[in-house]
Each structure stands twice: as structure tokens, then as C-alpha cells.
Amino acid sequence: MARRAAVVGVGQTYHRARRPDVNIGEICTEAVRFALEDAGISIKDIDAFITGNMELFEGRYAQDMWQADYIGAVGKPGIRVTTGGTTGGTLACVAFETVASGIFDVVIAVGFEKQFEGDTRAGLKTVADPLWTRWQTTGAIGYFARQARYYMKQTGAPEEAGSRVRLRLAKHALRNPHAHLRLQLQSVEEVMKSPYLIPPLRQLDMCPTSEGACAIIVASEEKASRMARKPVWAKDWITVHKEGVYTRGGQHSVADLEMAAAKLFGRNGIKKPMAEICVAEIYAPSTWAELEWLEAYGFSKKGQAWELEEKGQFDFDREFPVNPSGGVVSTNPIGATALIRVAEVALQLRGDAGERQIVRKPTLGFSTAWGGSGWTVAHLLSATKD
Amino acid sequence: MKVGIVAAAQSPFREYPEWRPQELTYLVVEEVLKKTGLPFREGYDDIITCSSDHWDGKTLSDIEHGEMAGAHLGPGEEKVGMDGANAVLLGYIKVLSGHADVVLVTAACKERDVLDPCVIENFGFDVTYQQLIGLDFTQAAALQAMSFMHKYGLKREDFAEVVVQMRRNGQANPHLFSQQEVSLNEVLGSEMLAYPISSLDKKAPCDGACAMILAKEERAKELTEQPVWIKGIGSCYDAHNLGDRDLADPEALFRAAKDAYRMAAIKDPKKEIDFFEISEHYSYQLLLWMEGLGLCERGESAKLLHSGKIGKEGGMPVNPSGGLLGGVPRYVAGANRVIEAFGRLQEKAKEGAGIKEPRVALAHGAYGPAGQHHCVIILERGF
């Protein structure tokens, strides 16, 4: 690594289904202001801007052009990366690399989505190949319904298993003022009253469409030492993709998640992920995906995540806190979602997560992004520089 | 640490009814991997793609382009949603950061698949004011051209002369959509789109793809005898609201170039850079961007154009490749500028090219309405 990069400020809006009171630029400005305030710096201190969102959503084209007027990018360098659901994760990677390269000392990464302003389902349907699968695609919902059926079949987990995940995430979201869905769910039975989208996937199993923005400020080691907050060090990061699922013929695979975690943990000497990693904010668009992917990352043995969930081990105040923010199932402004994972881990490692602060001592955190045709971006953040 | 370009490949730019956009990406990636002998997937650590969801007509267009570039369970892929020069810039940053040793950069676009490009461009403007008056990029360019004309007393003939010179240069470039020369009168007589921009003043739409390999110094020297180092980069946003800018003042380009020159330790680009490959999506832009890059004083670009100095045989060649006007697809455009500069630097002194032993070149990409965003890359041959 040429030089170290640290997260020195985070900001996110209070995510909602609709924010008719702000336009796209304004919602980004909110997040930028929160981040600048958090870091104790002004917009003048930012050297470059890294932005992204779902490229085609909101019916927008070249969105960073209009956005520049709002986030302080006019007259300054910047780049736009658009990698679908993993956008927020990629924004963090690019921010880390830009600082590590030595070209810029302080950069801000801004991700957002204003999903009510577009047709999210239409936007996701156009992921499908226009000539081969677009006619029948049920988009993300179809994918996750199939995933749920697959997990249940492979592991023998009962239908309640998904609902237990939902309960944990709701409990966490109630402690997170930024979360979109903050539901007072009391029991598994209550969750299972939620209507089916495509069985066994229920409405409550699936992430919402949210409007929100998130910004993180990343600085070099030298600059970080002069900022208001304790720096959170970017230890390592990785991106793994799979070929287009629409050409792969519907075969279910979590090879990207497995490979990303194996490589990232392997090259960082992490042998017992659940013991060595203190908190995980994983990007899981559905409750069932959260279970399967905790296994795929290697946090629990195959087929056992649902049993650990039943025992409550993933609660924020327990052995291995997963998504203390409430996760993607509680909040999903797609272009910001993955960046929120990084921001949440940073808050946890700083001890600044308020009511949702994990009880376990936070030294090493793991954040992931998911999207595309089965893509994974993962980061390791550390409270210490080593 | 030095980062170099070691190989590049481009498809001819034309209409491709026989291939899908991702297949065009595959063809250039196959070619560039053959040139370096690098195996797919293991040979590089990262892939940066450049494509447009809007022009491909699908969300996450990089699913296909990434797959064709070898992303499957391998190096992973990231998409730059801007002009291709920015993809090269990101590739450079990746290697410089130490996170990757070798990076594959691709760009692809099939402009001719889209029947309503003006609609897409219109949606690139802010929702509240500019979109609703029906602006598209050609109209924004026309506004900029008019500002430019009024500020310095330029004429349509000056812009038409740009087209004549670019098309003349382009005759020797087999990649361009058209290698045909055009006369001043043909340009002036071509269909008016938005005054003063007529159809020959505008880059021809076409399909195509390109790819290149970037590597850190040790690897670059293993992969080629003729690496071309990236010495400086710069990028800059201008204001989006056209009325907030003096459209005839290319301040964003000036700042991007300034950063690139500083990084490359260049004090006088006119003397220290041997040739320039810049992105003129419209004819007037060649003049305006030359001013932004500091190749002449503000308002003097027409004089520079007419002096012949920027011709292939002149003292300061600009777009010896023929630039974009002859037809290079958008998104590919900025990356194409880099590849043209790279190619000419690699070839050293070329018979009849009129450029003796070029050592340093500048490549430039522009994106957004009326060049709202600019990206500048300085290249230096290392052999």
C-alpha cells in the first residue's frame, strides 16, 4: 500500500420512503453537510469528489453533472462510478485508493438514491438482457424468492427462520434514527402475517425502496490526525464478480461471496472470522439472503446460520453483531446502501453508534456490498492502524 | 512509483449490426491480451469498464462488459459512468494506490443502437429548469459556440476550418467512422442542427470499443519494451447550470490541465508537450479546448488554427489522429484519445507522420453538456 487511508467523517440522511421536500442534489447536500460536520472540516478542505448511484434510476442521465452544483464539486476534480447495488461499496474502495495513491489527501464519497422519483422495479427489470430474459424477469424479488426456497431446501430451515431475522433487524432499526423502516414487530407470528410477494418470500422479508444519501470522508494518515474524530483505518478491500446470471441459466451460486471473504480474510490472516471480526454490516436485500450469506462469508457453518439466529447470537449486544443498523432490509436507497454499511461500521469502531452501539469491544469491522449478477465488494475496517 | 500503458486495442468505429455491445468489448480484450501474452483473469488484478446504461439500454451494462473482460470469479470489475478518459484515470489511481499491479481498462458504446439520443441527453439536465426547455447536448454546445463567437468575433468559417483540418488528418486513421476529407463549403452547407452547429460540425455517431492494459513499472517493463508512462492527471467539474458559467471560458479544463501539468512537472505545455489528442465532440470545441489547455492566449485559438501550426507538419500538432469529428463513439472517445497518443508515442518517428521522435503527449476527454467535465492525462514514452 502506498499510504494508509482512514475514514474521518460520516454522514447520512434520515432515510424515508419519500422525501418530496428535497430534490436529488439537496438530499446529497444533507449527507455531505453531516459528514463535514462530523469530520470538523469545511467543503474547502475536500480535494476530490467520488459519486455514484444506479446509473439509470430516477430517469436521470449523467447525474453527477447536476449533482456537482449541490455537493461542492464545481471547480474540483471528481469521478463517477456506477456499479449497481455495489455502488456504495465501490465508492468506498475508490475513495481509499484515491487517497492511498497520494494524489489527493482528503476526498468525499457520496452515494444516494431517490427511488420514489423513478420506477425502481422498472429500473431493476432492465438489468435483464433485453433480448433473452427481460420479458419474464421478476427482478430482485424473483431472485430472492428463489434464493429463499433454495436455502430452505438445502438447510431444512423452517419458514419461521426468515421471520426471526426480520425481528432482529427491526429491533436494531428502532435504535437507529436514520433507518427507514422502524417497525414495532413483537413476534415471529406477527412477521408471518405479512403478505407473500412470491412464496416463501414475504413483503417484510424484502428490503424497501428508500430515499436517502450517505457520504464518507476519507483522508490520508497525515490529514486524519488533524481531524475531529478518531480515524477508522481502511485495512483492505476486494471486489469479486460473477458472469451474468441471466446467461448462467438460473443456477444458484454464492461463489462471489465465498471467494471475496476467503481472499480478504486469507490475505489478512483472519482464520476465525466470527471471533476476530467484531461487527458485520452485510448487504443482504432479504432476510433469507442474510442467513445464506453469513454462511457464505464463513461466519457460520453451512446450514447453521438460521440456528444461530434462533439463539439470538447476531443481536447487537451479543456474540457476533450483524447489521446493528437494521441492515438493508430496514433501509435501502440503493446508491447509498452499500456506503451506509461502511459508515455504520466506522461509527461502531469509533464508539459513536449511540443506542445501536455494539457491546462487544469493536476493533475490526466488516462491511459488504452486493449487486449486479451476483457481485460482492467487501471491506475490512480497523480501529487501529496496524 | 511509475504506471505505464503497455498495450492497447481498438475496433474500427462504424455501425455494427452484427455484434452486441459486449461482444465488441470481448473482441478488443481478446486482442489486447494477445498483444501482451497475458492470460485472461490471472493476468490482471482489476478491470475498469466504461459503458453507458442508457446507450446499452440496460441497467448495469457492465454485467456483460465485465464478463467479456474476464471478471467472472476473478479480478472483479468497476464501471466508470463517464467519458472513457476517466476510466484510464481510475485505472492509473488503482495501480498507484498499490491495490493492483496490472489493470485492464475497456470502453464500449453502440451509439447507433439508440434512436432517440436527444431524449437521453435531455434527461441529463436538471429537472427543474434546463430539462423542461428541451435542451440536449447539441443545443448546449450551440449556446457555447455562440458565446464563444460573440466574445471573440469568431465566424462559422473558423469552426468549419476545424472540420476541414481534422478530416484531413483523419484520412490516415483507419479506425475513424469516416476517412473522407470535406471542404469548407461542404461543412457550411451541411444541415443546420442548432445554429451555428451543422451536421458536419458534430462528431458522427458510431459503434466501437477499445481496451488497454496499465501496469506498475516493474510489470510494465516485463510486458513491453515500449511502455508509455502516465505522468500527470487532472479532472474538474464546471457548473451544471449553463447560465452559471461563462460558456466561452473553459475554466474547468484550465484547472484540470493545471493539475496535470503540475504533476508532470510541465511549465509550458506549448514547448514541453510534443502533440495533443483532445476531444472535440463539436468543431468549435477544438478551439475552445486549445485555449483551456493553454496552447494559446484566450481568444487566439482561431489565429492558431489558421496559422497551420497545429497541423501534422506544424510545430505543435493537435489531433494528428483526426480527433473525434471523423467518428469515434462517445464513452470510447476519451480512451481513444489516450490510445491514439499511446500509439503514436510507441511508434516513435513515423514515416510521413511529420512528428519526429515525440516524447510527451497530452490526451483529453470531455463529458457532460458543453464540456461540463474535463479529464486530462499526460503521457511520456519510457524508451
Add this chain to the structure above:
Amino acid sequence: MEKKGELLGVKRNLQVRFRWSAGPYLGKLLTELRDKERLWAVECPGCGRILFPPRIVCAACYTRTPEFPEGWFSLSGKGILKDWEKVIYPQMDPETGEVRSEPYLHGTFLLDESIIYVHYLGPEDLDESQLREGLEVEMVMKPREQREGKPTDIKYFRILEE
């Protein structure tokens, strides 16, 4: 006089027409389906993976696939039912923008050639309670004059009577 706190919005429809090329691989597959009622797959010459639909390169081993007919083989159009799903929530047809609100069935079929394919499960009056994994299925085509060279030239897959 404007109402206090009134929020204004702008509504627009984005309509862009495309002219997509199918390319020699997908193009051949679709024309064969339309004209000869046959699906084709290709075996990767590098690693032997079955590529369906056929495409220019194998993502796993990066070997270029020859164009039709070298290495291509036609499918029987038959297989077994692996999984199915009832799509309950209203679906927008991505090609027309129309919303279809009646629930319908997708099936995941394991074709005879060990290829997984997802398509409609029909006919419409299919008795869902009779569905189970392993039932034999076969492709049912639309009448010739209704075919357009699209995957929907297949009307649906139906369960073969025992």
C-alpha cells in the same frame, strides 16, 4: 396566492427507442426457435461447460466459442420440473409497461441436457396442487404466425400426463 408549504413536482415519461443487435450467437438461437421450434446450446471447446444461451466466450475459461453449427447441439425441449413459483404481486411487463395483476406461474426446468431454464409454467388452468419436483415437462410453442424471434415464442412449458 401560493399555498404555504406546497411541494411541487415534475412528472415525465422517459421513452427511448432502441435497435438492439442480437449478434451471431443469440441471433441464431432466436431464429432457430422461431423457424424450427428448436433450442440450441453450445459446448465450450475449452472446458466443456454447456453454454445456454450460446455466447461468444466462456466466462470461466475464456475460450472463444465457434459460431453455429460447430459444437452446437439442439435441445429436445423436454425436461423435468425442478422448482416453481407463483408470482403474486402485480408485475409490470418491461416491454409494454402494462401491469399484469393476475398471479401466474414460472417454472424452473432441468432440461434433458442438464440445462436449467426458467420459463412460464402453463396452461393457465393448471392445478397447482398437483405440482411436485420431478414431473416431466415439454415446451409448447406459439402458433407460427405469432412468433417474433423472441424467447416468448415458447408459450410455456407443460406437465406431461403420466
